[in-house]
Amino acid sequence: MKSKGNITINGRSFPFREGQTILDVAQANSLDIPTLCYLKRATSNGGCGVCVVEVAGGEKGVQMLRACETPADVWMNVRTESPTVIKARKEAIQNMLDTGNHNCAVCGTSDAAWTDFQLGAQKSDETTDLCPVWGDCRLQDLAFKYQVQGQNIPSDKEYPKDLANPFFVRDYSRCIKCGRCEAACNEVQVNLAIDWNRNDKDASYPLANEFCVYCGECVQACPVGALVEKDVHYSLRPWEVDKKVRTTCSYCGVGCQLELHVRDNKIVKVEGVDAAPNYGSLCVKGRFGYHFVGHPDRITSPLIKENGKFREASWDEALDLAAKRFSEIREKHGGDVMGVLTSARISNEENYLAQKFARAVLKTNNVDHCARL
Ligand code: SF4
Ligand code: SF4
Numbered sequence: 057m058k059s060k061g062n063i064t065i066n067g068r069s070f071p072f073r074e075g076q077t078i079l080d081v082a083q084a085n086s087l088d089i090p091t092l093c094y095l096k097r098a099t100s101n102g103g104c105g106v107c108v109v110e111v112a113g114g115e116k117g118v119q120m121l122r123a124c125e126t127p128a129d130v131w132m133n134v135r136t137e138s139p140t141v142i143k144a145r146k147e148a149i150q151n152m153l154d155t156g157n158h159n160c161a162v163c164g165t166s167d168a169a170w171t172d173f174q175l176g177a178q179k180s181d182e183t184t185d186l187c188p189v190w191g192d193c194r195l196q197d198l199a200f201k202y203q204v205q206g207q208n209i210p211s212d213k214e215y216p217k218d219l220a221n222p223f224f225v226r227d228y229s230r231c232i233k234c235g236r237c238e239a240a241c242n243e244v245q246v247n248l249a250i251d252w253n254r255n256d257k258d259a260s261y262p263l264a265n266e267f268c269v270y271c272g273e274c275v276q277a278c279p280v281g282a283l284v285e286k287d288v289h290y291s292l293r294p295w296e297v298d299k300k301v302r303t304t305c306s307y308c309g310v311g312c313q314l315e316l317h318v319r320d321n322k323i324v325k326v327e328g329v330d331a332a333p334n335y336g337s338l339c340v341k342g343r344f345g346y347h348f349v350g351h352p353d354r355i356t357s358p359l360i361k362e363n364g365k366f367r368e369a370s371w372d373e374a375l376d377l378a379a380k381r382f383s384e385i386r387e388k389h390g391g392d393v394m395g396v397l398t399s400a401r402i403s404n405e406e407n408y409l410a411q412k413f414a415r416a417v418l419k420t421n422n423v424d425h426c427a428r429l
């Protein structure tokens with residue numbers, strides 16, 4: 057897209073292209089404008105107000121505008137951290153903290169320092185009193201950065217937790233109605249499983265309907281503790297993860313990029329990586345189907361059947377036996393009595409090798425693939 061001119065942000069001039077918002081230009085030039093409801097690859101709704109900036113230079117004088125939904129323009133002189141911006145941002149954060157059960161940020165006493173409260177809360181994280189995403193929450197990060205305290209904790213009874221879902225827990229008491237789950241489901245995954253009018257202030261909390269395929273895109277998008285994977289709900293704190301390992305999903309040939317969260321050499325959680333080909337999205341298998349890796353019933357060595365019973369064997373022994381039997385069949389009956397059925401669940405390279413094995417080793421052109429079914 058062609059350049060439309062330059063915009064001034066914090067006293068520096070930056071070129072922008074047609075269609076770019078103030079936030080786009082800032083992000084492209086590594087300038088930090090905090091966001092919360094903004095979700096990449098979805099329509100901005102500007103609902104949370106955290107990305108507010110001060111814009112001077114137009115006919116209307118100085119305006120407070122939301123960077124995520126305001127198109128960049130040449131007349132704009134933008135300030136991203138002025139005192140007025142900080143004040144507006146603090147109010148936005150305060151409003152969100154006050155709408156729900158955000159007990160990580162409630163100080164509760166007039167003389168205790170906010171940071172002291174946080175340190176005290178960290179010590180008591182063994183209890184379920186503290187939010188399950190303490191330490192891994194965008195709202196908490198912002199409250200800490202801008203030193204904003206929550207004032208209000210509604211009772212749990214008012215917002216009973218929804219535990220019916222097999223993969224994640226929905227806790228309405230912590231929902232800030234940012235709309236990211238709805239955008240993630242309806243615009244990014246296009247599953248259309250969340251009915252919610254984000255522009256209706258009186259609308260109830262976003263709910264998944266019968267079209268939900270449990271892909272977990274909404275959980276990954278939720279910036280707070282309103283949607284949490286069941287497997288880690290009160291059983292894993294972010295600092296207990298020993299390492300994160302990037303890998304490729306083994307379920308199909310799409311090659312989605314994953315990050316495995318590992319504790320004590322066990323996979324405890326999976327997240328999508330924001331890179332090609334999936335850009336953070338995963339299906340239900342890639343995101344939640346990892347328990348087989350450490351399952352005690354998993355077969356981890358070759359088995360050879362003898363006298364109707366399986367016995368464990370080494371790979372060399374098993375491969376030698378298979379090669380011997382295939383050779384015997386080929387020599388006795390010819391290669392065309394055999395066929396090779398490959399899979400969309402393996403890579404292109406493995407499919408290539410499978411057909412090569414069929415034609416060059418087994419001497420048959422009987423090759424097919426499950427994707428043709
Ligand atoms: S959702 Fe975030 S802000 Fe709310 S209590 Fe949990 S950690 Fe704190
Ligand atoms: S799990 Fe997937 S399909 Fe279900 S509501 Fe969330 S994003 Fe939509």
Ligand code: SF4
Pocket residue numbers: 230231232233234235236237238262274277278279280282283
């Ligand atoms: S469930 Fe999470 S992502 Fe959805 S509106 Fe509430 S806070 Fe936002």
